[in-house]
Structures are given as structure tokens and as C-alpha cells.
Amino acid sequence: MEKVYIELKVVDGYPPVRVESVWAEKVAENVYKVSNIPFYSKQVCLDDEVRTSRGIDGEAVFVGIESDEGNSTVRIIFFGDNESLSLLILADLSGMGCSWEGLSKKFFSVNVPENIDFEQIVGYLEKKSEAGVLDYEYGMVRQ
Template sequence: MEKISFRLSVVDDYPPVSTERVWAQKLTSGLFRIRNIPFYIMEVSLDDEVAVEVGTEGEYLFAEVKKESGNSTVRIIFFEAGVSEISAVLAAIVEMGGTWEGMSKRFFAVNVPEGVSLDNMLEFLDVCTEKEWLDYEFGMIRQ
């Protein structure tokens, strides 16, 4: 596994970092398959195959997506009112066919695989938003 760096555009202090690094598997083709769910990146989703450039210090820098996985990325932040619901919400996401990774106790990135209904996932998150448990934003959406 290797790390690939993505440069981010920071607007009004968001995201809180100017670079995100994700794990990727080097393929025999020379491309890299993204192996973790991005937290801030808008250009890729889990399992996309990407080309890289080599930076001045030998690091891998994202160049472009070469093969889309069909997966979509959604990011969730839980509010105080939703802290007690985090486990149930994440379990429901998994039950619907999604996967997730946590950045902190309240911030999660969700992968919605190709073939899983993004509409159903968003309807569920909308209900949670109406209850003021959380808010969400889109990363790369492909469904």
C-alpha cells in the first residue's frame, strides 16, 4: 500500500487541511486503486483507479481518475443531539449496503457502492437531518 496526496481548495477554513493523503494499492498497470474512503477529496471514491505523478520528494501526487469504481462518497457530521444515535445510524448505513470510516467521534466518511441505492441512503440521512442529529455533504457522487 502507498499513500497518494491530493491537494485541496480551502474556502472559509474548510476543509481544515490543504492536503489529504489516502491509501492506495499499486496495480500492475501502474495505476493505483483507492483503498480508503476519502474524507475531504471531491475527485475520487473508494476503489477508483487513478494515475499519479511523482513529486519532488518522491511522493505520489494525484493526477487523474482513469477508471471510475461506480461508488459514491458522502460525509456525515453528528451534532450533539445525535451523539447517542451514532451507532444506530452507522449500523443502518451498513444494513443498507454502505461502509464507513471515522475521522473523529462525530465525523464519518461513507461509501455507497455501485448497486446500492444512493437515493435510499440519502432519504435515510434526510430523516436524520430533520431530527437534527447530523448533517451531510457529498464527495464524489456517481449513482
């Protein structure tokens, strides 16, 4: 596994970083398969194959998508300190066929596979948002 570095567009201080790194597996010269769910990028998703170039220090730098698996990414931030409720919601998302990764106890990135009803996932999140439990945003959406 290697890191692939993705330059981000920062608007009004968000995201809080200018570059995100994702773990990726080399599949060909300058082509990598993304192995974790991005937290900030709106350019790639889990399992995408990405083209890279070499940076100043020899690092793999994202250039574009070679091929995609049709996955989409949604990011969630939970409000309050009810960790049990957060875990219950994440378990519900897993039960609907999604996978997730946490950056902190409140900030998560969710992968929605191509074969999962994206509108069902967003509808579920919207209900939780209306209840004041969380907020969400889209990363890369392909469905």
C-alpha cells in the first residue's frame, strides 16, 4: 500500500487541509486502486483506479480517474455526545449495505456501493438531520 495525495479546493476554511492522502494499491505504472474512503475529496471514491504523477519528493499525486466502480461517498458529522446513537446510525448504514470509516468520534465518511439505493441512504440521513442528530454532505456522487 502507498499513499496517493489529492489536492483539495479549500473554500472558507473547509476542508481544513489542502491535501488529502488515501491508501491505495499499485495496479500498474502510475495507476492505483483507492483502498480507503476519502474524508474530504470530491474527486475519488473507494475502489476507484486513479492515475498519478510523481511529486517533487517522489510521492504519488492524483491526476485523474482511470476507472471507477460506481461508488459514492457521503460524509457525516454527529452533533452532541451520544456515541451510542452515532454507532446505532452507523450500524443502520452498514445494514443497508454501506461501509464507513471514522476520522474522529463525530466525523465519518460513508461509502455507498453502486448497487445500493443512494436515495434511500440520503433519505435516512435527511430524517436524522431533521431530528438534529447529524448533518451530512456529499463527496463524489455517482448514482
